[in-house]
Amino acid sequence: MKISKSHLVLVAIALLTMSLQACKTKKIAAKPAPPVTRPVETPKAPEPAPVEKKEEPAPAPEKPNYNFNNIQFEFNSGVLRTESFAVLDQVVKEMKKDESVKFILNGHSSAEGTPEHNMSLSVDRANSVKSYLVNAGIPAANMQIKGFGETQPMTSNDTEEGKILNRRVEIKVK
16 A cells, blocks of 8 residues: 555656646747837838829810700780790800800790881890899890891781791890
8 A cells, every 4th residue: 555655656757747737838829929020121121112093184165056046935025925035045055155155035926016116125124034034044135035026027027927037035145
């Protein structure tokens, strides 16, 4: 039994020694030393020469189309017809492309009524168009009014369709 005890003590000492060694490695492994890093200098490549950017010319502004349709009016009135609003909106769009251009608004009427009344009516129609254009942002100074009454019919005043076409305002470039 004495031999067993001595063997047992030796085994216990060996196990204790091994466990202490195992603990030491764990402690060392748990706290590694911070690595020393040294900046490595790499040679800098020369920067490429700046490339001059070629400025592309701005696209040429669209040329205005001053070939306007005539603006139509109701019988014996300076009131615009409903279908004339689309024409006037297109006129405004084209006029805004070059606001330095001057225009003449030529008012006309059909042959119904006295020449004096038709002359007054044609001026009222031209003023009605000018008011619409000014309200849409076209400078009033760019427009001149002329009334022609029934003196320059577009078609014959013998038919109702002809009379309707003669109740108009033409927009011309000055």
